[in-house]
Amino acid sequence: MDERVERVDDQDRALGVVSRRQAIREGWLHRVAVTVCRDERGRILVHRRSGQLSRFPGFYEVVVGGAVDVGESYEQAAARELAEELGTCVLPRLLFTFINRSGVSPHWLGVHEAVVLDAVVPDPDEIAWHDWLTEPELRSALLEWRFTPDSHEAFSRYLAIQTAQS
Template identity: 85%
Template sequence: MCVVDELVERVDDQDRVLGVVVSRRQAIREGWLHRVAVTVCRDERGRILVHRRSEQLSRFPGLHEVVVGGAVGAGESYEQAAARELAEELGTRARPRLLFTFINRSGLSPHWLGVHEAVVPDAVVPDPDEVAWHGRLTEPELRSALQEWRFTPDSHEAFRRYLAFRTAQSGSAIQKSPGQGCRADHD
């Protein structure tokens, strides 16, 4: 379940750790940059997992999400946080691959958002305190749902940039090594 007072590290506008640990609640209230890790979850057929947040959550209750994730805890890497969130929210173990990071100014406060991708099995066991419903959609179905359903601000921005990243990667003549991501321009 989402812990309101989880501890996060403040970072600067270049995503460098400042050596100051604060509660996430305080970081949001003060507008301090911190890190959040999210994962776009695909199955073997390429469908994307979409879920609706529990009504009990303090942030964006009842809204849909294209990504699974949460705050990067003090001392954690983006990848560690993404894997932890997949285990906590979906009850599954996966190896999320960091694709890119950017300063996300949508939502409650600015934060660095690390966007990952992972292949997750069809059989997931979502935490009912976090996830009220989940399903899998093809990209065309998801594009339609983004227009019709209510999604979190992070979902819209992360998925828009995710699609742009994938388009750029598929059109790129340069081959990256597995697991290599990049940092996106932040504004």
């Protein structure tokens, strides 16, 4: 069964409930929550999407996440996705939201950050490979590997926020 999401407007206000498939097909805004995961040494989790996924199979990602369910907050969705995809219970912190037009369809993207202290146990249906990279290693990988469009957009905005806070 297709996921149900809230169709939202350009102010992130709910307009109604639709299927995610329909939102993507029609180009309707809906919500997606992602998290940049860091370990205790400040390295960033990077993973390669499973080859069986319908969207961007085999591409790399610097964020973990998915669609925000009906009635769920960005933070709740981010925590749920971390548990589902990485097997870790951590409370991510929402950093910012923006309308992302660089993926399959436009959507509001809630970008979070979390420090993951426990070992991750990725869901093999979602994640084929993962590793922790330093920022310089990740910058090189972003130039050499095939990353999802969301990863490029979210990570560049994430770095801008980090730089502004320094």
